[in-house]
Amino acid sequence: MASSVTQWVTSCSNIVLSVTALCSSYTLFKDHRAPSVGLFLLGLSAAACVLQPSSSKLIVLQREAEWAGELLAPALVSFDFLWLSQDHNSAHVLLCGSCLLLGLCNWLSADAFSVMTCCLGLSSLSCCLMVCLFAGNALGALGGVALSLPLLVTPQVGTNTLALLMSPAASEGLMKWVLKGALSIGCWASTRALGKFLLDVTDQCNISIE
Template sequence: MAPCVTEWVTSCTNLILSATALHSSYRLFKDHRAPSVGLFLLGLSAALCIVHPSGSYLTSIQKEAEWAGEVLAPALVSFDFLWLSEDHNTAHILLCGSCLLLGLCDWLSADALTVMTRCLGLSSLSCCLTVCLFAGNALGALSGVALSLPLLVAPKVGAITFAPLISPAAAEGLVKWLLKGSMAVGCWASTRALSMFLLDVTDRCNMGI
């Protein structure tokens, strides 16, 4: 795949993710502050990745911002599901764990950071699925899976043999595009799911259940 085409598709996927995440953040801000912040950071990092500066320092900032957005978005969405279900202790543990990972990332080795990132991704996903499956909220489960995929998928796509159908570099780019599309779907689904879940909780409270 030509470099110019690859760069163009990457910019388009980042643009779609940024627009979807920022719109979802705006819609959630009134009633769901934690997920709104997470999706805002995800959208902001995607917008930052649209620009391709030549300086390596700015490129490293882009990568760190992208990673931070991918870590916080699913964790804060799961935090709100837990909070609305009144499991405040687990919600606080998940929030503290995600913040601790962000604070310690510079002191961890690459392998340790990968392990800790995947552990946090699994924790966020399991919390979201547990709450949503018991509540019958299919969109919430979809949002948890879609937002957590980038934390769970192995980054070393080039190690897999795709020849002669596709080069390792193109395969890695394809996986990144699919993951960004998955996160865009997760942003949309989380907005609908959290609104439905809040309405369900409010109805239960009004009925005295």
């Protein structure tokens, strides 16, 4: 009974995250392509987690897709904040670092995998906070913290990569539901924050032209 309740709540949290992320992706697509892609991948991975595959290979692919979505979503949101603030060099470094980690994740040791994931999560968060705090965009700061939280909480040093991606502590229980809820809040807050930030940047450009 407890197992079925846990499975039901986990599925509901994934459904809520998937709907929120996909709706946010659709809203952002016109003016913010990079975060739109990141949230779209996050929504797809959450939708995939609703399924209950019987094959161990499919379970591994499911966990890897979930990790990739949680990795790219905050990085691409921070990329857009940096790009709109004209810090193109930092935006490119963050984007290249994210893609590099995705490509090398299967070649890294367990400790290196955990450290690099945490470092990228901290980099995404610090870039987002730096821009949002200077711009006075509280929603952006909230969204950055909420989207980066799974990367900072889930990784565990000292396990092999496969075990890390399939860790019960990272995939079941109250902490998992809290992290899914945080991601949903992050999607909503980031969508609102990016819209506001774009308006602020546009207004500043209009003022400078006048």
